[in-house]
Amino acid sequence: MHETSLQDIGKVPAELLAERLEPVRELTKTELELYxxxxxxxxxxxxxxxxYVHRNVADMSAEESFHHLLPLSSDSVLGLLFNDDPYAYPEYWRSPFLRNGPEGYYVWFDPGQPxxxxxxxxxxxxxxExxxxxxxxxxxxxxxVRKLLEELDPRE
Structure with a gap:
């Protein structure tokens, strides 16, 4: 039985990702980031x-984890594995990707739309500036100062 692609699901439950995704190769790992x-x-x-882990400066004990999943073509996988193709977020994330959201779901985000x-x-x-x-x-x-304020908040 052929399962539905995650790319065809609008709101993906985190549990589904935990069941279906398996690591292939770690590219980079630091205290705060993982690729x-x-x-x-x-x-x-x-x-x-x-x-990546976001540490709330106001509340030193609060940490939040964020996850993004960018679909890769076969050529992109090979490029990452063998050619050291760049992959840093957000510079090289120009196509739609999944990102975790509230209530245990991942949703598609299109970086082309601001x-x-x-x-x-x-x-x-x-x-x-x-x-x-x-x-x-x-x-x-x-x-x-008046000129600066007018430039910052032009009331047309």
């Missing part, structure tokens, strides 16, 4: 598994 190639026993499909988080990050970067330019200019008079 490994895993294989779906049911379909033979391969995935790049990226796991998320609210990504848009907020871009806005933060824009503000940071404006602030750095303001500091470099060295003019801190009222007119300069």
């Amino acid at each position: 490994e190639i895993v294989k779906d026993r049911a379909t033979g499909e391969h995935y790049l598994h990226y796991a 998320s609210e988080e990504a848009l907020a990050e871009l806005e933060g970067q824009r503000i940071r 404006k602030m750095e330019q303001f500091k470099r200019n060295g003019a801190f008079d009222e007119a300069s």
